[in-house]
Amino acid sequence: MTETWDDINEQVKADWKADTTPFERVYEIIEQTHDGQSAAEIAERALVSEPTARRHCKSLVNTGFAETEQDGQTTLYKRNSDRVLMSRIRELREEVTRSELLDSIQEMKAEIRRYEDRYDVVSPEELAQQLDADETGGWDDLTAWRTTRQNLAVAQAALAYDEASHQLAV
Structure with a gap:
């Protein structure tokens, strides 16, 4: 049964990736992010490379949709609650x-x-x-x-x- 669920999850991911742009996927992840996440974490969830996630996150920060916070040396991104x-x-x-x-x-x-x-x-x-x-x-x-x-x-x-x-x- 686990194998079937893994196949379904992989198919859903493949469909999401085929039906959306990298920017749209990063946007959707940020929209759901209450607590800050690193560009690497967002990249993994959005099925994009880390540089792509970072670039789109910065764009979302520039538009006011997202905001940043620092965790040591790491920049964390999350949706702008206001x-x-x-x-x-x-x-x-x-x-x-x-x-x-x-x-x-x-x-x-x-x-x-x-x-x-x-x-x-x-x-x-x-x-x-x-x-x-x-x-x-x-x-x-x-x-x-x-x-x-x-x-x-x-x-x-x-x-x-x-x-x-x-x-x-x-």
Whole structure:
């Protein structure tokens, strides 16, 4: 069975390489990279040479899509989190009406209050300190709470962005 999976993985890689350019593959890898990775690591994942990965990573840094950090002598590349956040805010603003956004914000606030009441804590971090390792349901709730809190922050930012845009247009 392992041989079949290896064959499938190799076929997927071959198809990806045939259907995309080296730049597109490096872009996709950077887009998924939260923690910095070296050009060599990106090259391996993107199926390109290290110099090609480095060249495309530098281009992505120059456009603001990626950013760098140093780990000793090694330059690490990752997606620019501010740019990703602004893209999410703009997408939300364009895809959802103001009324839908306000309703969603109220629903997320209510969901957060339910977590606070259920666990008698004020944050997911406080809950994490109280959970035992085998409390699967609690850890699932912790993850959902964090996700809801992040989504709420993005929704509130989209609402503020929308308001600021309207004020600047006046």
